[in-house]
């Protein structure tokens with residue numbers, strides 16, 4: 001079945017447009033063709049390490065033309081979770097990368113660097129980062145014991161990497177989940193309600209004119225289904241044909257890769 005024409009295209013990054021820090025063949029051409037056709041293009045990711053500014057710079061250096069406003073990350077969802085008027089009242093203890101801390105601070109949030117200081121954070125934010133230490137996790141754990149709320153940038157257990165899977169935020173959160181201290185976290189990444197709100201902000205609620213293209217059934221396809229948005233699975237990432245066959249809910253479209261989507265769209269444009 002050929003993909004319909006849409007006005008809003010939401011692309012996942014890892015496993016969809018990128019693999020191991022390189023663009024998948026025709027990813028760049030596809031995005032450029034959609035720009036020529038005056039489509040609105042956005043990029044959705046659960047990536048919890050780089051800020052939108054740095055991520056957009058990295059993507060541009062790979063050859064994707066975009067601005068950071070087109071990136072929908074867990075931090076965009078964090079902005080939805082805390083309405084503007086409440087931002088200044090909250091103090092966050094962030095277990096995550098320096099880039100993410102800087103981005104959160106630049107949005108106007110107050111970050112408490114040391115949980116043990118006099119300032120008492122109201123929330124613990126956790127996002128996977130290679131620099132996370134035992135001390136940070138332990139301080140966060142002390143705060144959860146005091147009843148503070150846990151916010152996860154995503155709930156993904158694993159992150160695909162050319163070397164093998166990386167431990168993602170959902171796996172780290174398991175360290176903080178203890179029979180006597182059940183954090184019951186707020187989750188921000190795909191397919192969460194807060195990420196859905198960040199998508200709605202971009203398509204102005206025009207879900208029938210939108211499509212989500214991604215490689216993950218539990219995040220990309222699930223968020224589309226939750227919002228009534230058509231979905232397109234590509235088989236270049238975490239989902240195999242066998243897994244897809246076993247899955248109850250099926251995406252609207254399935255392609256081997258974005259290359260096939262590009263070739264089809266290009267062909268349609270000549271008709």
Ligand SMILES: [Mg+2]
Nearest residue numbers: 012014015215
């Ligand atoms: Mg992906």
